[in-house]
Amino acid sequence: MTPIRTVGRAALRLTRGIGAVTIFAGRGLGGLRPLPGRALGLQLIQIGWLSLPVVGLTALFTGAALALQIHSGGERFQAGDVVPAIVAIGMVRELGPVLGGLMVAARVASSIAAEIGTMRVTEQIDALVTLSTDPIRWLVTPRLWAAILSLPVLVAVGDIIGIMGGWLVGTGSLGFNSTTYIANSWAYLEFWDVASGLIKGAVFGLIVALSGCWFGMRSSRGAAGVGRATTQAVVGAAVGILAANFVLTGLFFQ
Amino acid sequence: MIALQDLHKSFGEKQVLAGVNLQVGQGESLCVIGQSGTGKSVLLKCILGLVQPDRGRITWHGRPLDRAAFMAGFGMLFQGAALFDSMSVWQNVAFRLRQRMSDGKARAIALDKLARVGLGAETADLMPAELSGGMAKRVGLARAIADDPSVIFFDEPTTGLDPIRARAINALIRDIVTQTGATAITITHDMDSVCAIGDRVALLQCGRIVHDGPVAGMSDAPELADFLGVGVAK
Ligand SMILES: Nc1ncnc2c1ncn2[C@@H]1O[C@H](COP(=O)(O)OP(=O)(O)OP(=O)(O)O)[C@@H](O)[C@H]1O
Numbered sequence: 347m348t349p350i351r352t353v354g355r356a357a358l359r360l361t362r363g364i365g366a367v368t369i370f371a372g373r374g375l376g377g378l379r380p381l382p383g384r385a386l387g388l389q390l391i392q393i394g395w396l397s398l399p400v401v402g403l404t405a406l407f408t409g410a411a412l413a414l415q416i417h418s419g420g421e422r423f424q425a426g427d428v429v430p431a432i433v434a435i436g437m438v439r440e441l442g443p444v445l446g447g448l449m450v451a452a453r454v455a456s457s458i459a460a461e462i463g464t465m466r467v468t469e470q471i472d473a474l475v476t477l478s479t480d481p482i483r484w485l486v487t488p489r490l491w492a493a494i495l496s497l498p499v500l501v502a503v504g505d506i507i508g509i510m511g512g513w514l515v516g517t518g519s520l521g522f523n524s525t526t527y528i529a530n531s532w533a534y535l536e537f538w539d540v541a542s543g544l545i546k547g548a549v550f551g552l553i554v555a556l557s558g559c560w561f562g563m564r565s566s567r568g569a570a571g572v573g574r575a576t577t578q579a580v581v582g583a584a585v586g587i588l589a590a591n592f593v594l595t596g597l598f599f600q
Numbered sequence: 601m602i603a604l605q606d607l608h609k610s611f612g613e614k615q616v617l618a619g620v621n622l623q624v625g626q627g628e629s630l631c632v633i634g635q636s637g638t639g640k641s642v643l644l645k646c647i648l649g650l651v652q653p654d655r656g657r658i659t660w661h662g663r664p665l666d667r668a669a670f671m672a673g674f675g676m677l678f679q680g681a682a683l684f685d686s687m688s689v690w691q692n693v694a695f696r697l698r699q700r701m702s703d704g705k706a707r708a709i710a711l712d713k714l715a716r717v718g719l720g721a722e723t724a725d726l727m728p729a730e731l732s733g734g735m736a737k738r739v740g741l742a743r744a745i746a747d748d749p750s751v752i753f754f755d756e757p758t759t760g761l762d763p764i765r766a767r768a769i770n771a772l773i774r775d776i777v778t779q780t781g782a783t784a785i786t787i788t789h790d791m792d793s794v795c796a797i798g799d800r801v802a803l804l805q806c807g808r809i810v811h812d813g814p815v816a817g818m819s820d821a822p823e824l825a826d827f828l829g830v831g832v833a834k
C-alpha cells in the first residue's frame with residue numbers, strides 16, 4: 347500500500363499547489379482597480395526596459411549562429427538558400443520567445459524573488475498589512491502586469507535583432523545579397539508566426555513574474571531563505587517557460 | 601477592548617503559546633514582559649492575523665475581530681522596525697497619510713511626527729539603509745503613530761536606544777496614550793518602560809500569562825521578582 351499512498355499523497359500535494367498558485371495569480375491579476383499607475387510604470391522600466399540589452403544580445407548571437415547552422419546543414423542537400431526564411435521563422439516562432447523568456451527569467455524572476463523575499467523576512471510585508479495595504483495588490487499586481495506587457499515587446503525587438511544577426515552573417519560571410527536576404531526573410535513569414543511568438547511572450551512574462559512573486563512571498567526566514575527562494579524562482583520560471591512553450595506550440599501549430 | 605481567550609500556537613513540535621488569556625480595555629496601556637523567545641512577538645502577530653493561531657478566540661468589543669476595520673485605526677512598531685527600504689524616511693512615516701492627502705500635507709505631518717521621536721528634518725529624505733538601528737526604530741515609531749491610531753502595539757520600543765533617548769520615548773508613549781486615549785500594548789524587557797508607560801503589566805512565561813496586575817502593585821508580586829531584580833535595582 348505504501349507506494350500507492352506515496353503517489354497519492356504527491357498527487358494531492360501537486361493539485362493543492364497548483365490550486366494555490368492559481369488563486370494567487372488570480373488575486374494578483376485582479377488587483378487593477380484602482381490602477382497602480384506609478385508602481386506599474388516603475389516595474390515596466392525594471393522588467394521591460396532594463397531587459398532590452400540582455401534580450402537584444404541573446405537574439406543577435408542566436409540569429410547569427412542559426413544562420414551558420416542552417417547554411418552548413420542546408421548545403422548537405424543543396425538548400426543553402428533557405429537561410430533567411432528559416433532564420434526568420436525559427437527566431438519569430440521559437441527562439442525569440444523562448445530564449446528571451448529564459449533570459450528574462452534569469453534576470454527578473456530572481457530579482458523579484460530576492461526583493462519580495464527580503465521584504466518578507468524583514469517583516470515589511472507584515473508592516474504593509476498593519477497599514478491596511480494588501481501586499482498582493484501592492485507588490486504582485488504591478489509586477490505581473492508589467493511582465494505580461496513587456497515580454498511581447500521584448501520578443502518583438504528580439505525577433506528583429508535576431509533576424510538582423512542572421513543577415514549580418516548571411517551577407518558578411520555566407521555570400522548572400524543584402525536585398526534578397528531581406529526579401530526572402532519577409533517572403534515566407536506569416537502573420538501567425540509572429541503573433542504566436544508574441545502570445546508566447548505574454549504567457550512567459552506571466553510565468554516569470556508569478557514565479558518570482560510566489561517564491562518571494564513564501565520565502566522562509568533568514569538570508570538562506572531568501573537565497574533559496576531566488577533559486578526556486580529562477581528554476582520554476584525556466585521549467586515553466588519550457589513546459590508552456592511545448593503546450594502552446596502544440597496548440598498553435600497542430 | 602481586545603480579549604484573547606485560550607490562544608494556542610505551535611511551530612512544528614515547538615509550542616510557543618499554550619493557552620493565553622488576556623484583556624486590554626479601551627484606553628488602557630498594557631505592558632507584556634517575558635524572557636526572550638517566549639512568544640511575545642508571536643502573540644501580537646496572532647492578534648493581527650499575521651500568524652494563524654492553532655486555537656483560541658480573539659474578540660474586539662465583544663465580537664470576533666474584524667481585521668479590516670481593526671487595521672483602519674491601528675498602528676504598530678515592529679521589533680525590527682520593518683521600514684520599507686525602497687522608500688525614504690518621510691515616505692515611510694507618511695505611508696498611510698499619502699493614500700488620502702497630497703504629498704505636501706503628508707510630508708508636513710511626517711516631519712512633525714519625526715520631530716516628536718527626536719529626529720530632525722534632515723533625516724526625512726534619508727533612505728532606511730542609511731539609518732542606525734536606533735534611528736530606524738524611532739522612524740518605525742513615528743510611522744506607527746503617524747495617523748493617530750486608536751490602538752497601538754509597540755514591540756520593544758526602547759531596545760537599542762541609549763538611556764536618555766529611551767526615557768524620552770517612554771515619555772512620548774505615555775503622552776500619546778493619555779492624550780489620545782489610545783489603547784496600547786507594549787512589549788518590553790525594560791522595567792523602567794513598564795513603570796513609565798504601563799497601567800497594567802502581564803508576564804508571559806512558558807506560553808501562558810502567569811502574572812497580570814496593575815503596575816502600581818507589581819513590587820509585591822513574587823512572579824515578577826526576577827524581572828524587578830534586574831530592572832529596578834540599577
Ligand atoms: N515564523 C516562525 N516560524 C517558526 N518559529 C517561529 C516563528 N516565529 C517565531 N518562532 C519561534 O517562536 C518563539 C517565540 O518567538 P518570539 O519572536 O515571539 O519571541 P519574543 O518573546 O518576541 O522574544 P524577544 O524578546 O527576543 O523578541 C521563538 O522560539 C521562535 O523561534
Ligand SMILES: [Mg+2]
Pocket residue numbers: 640641642679755
Ligand atoms: Mg520579540
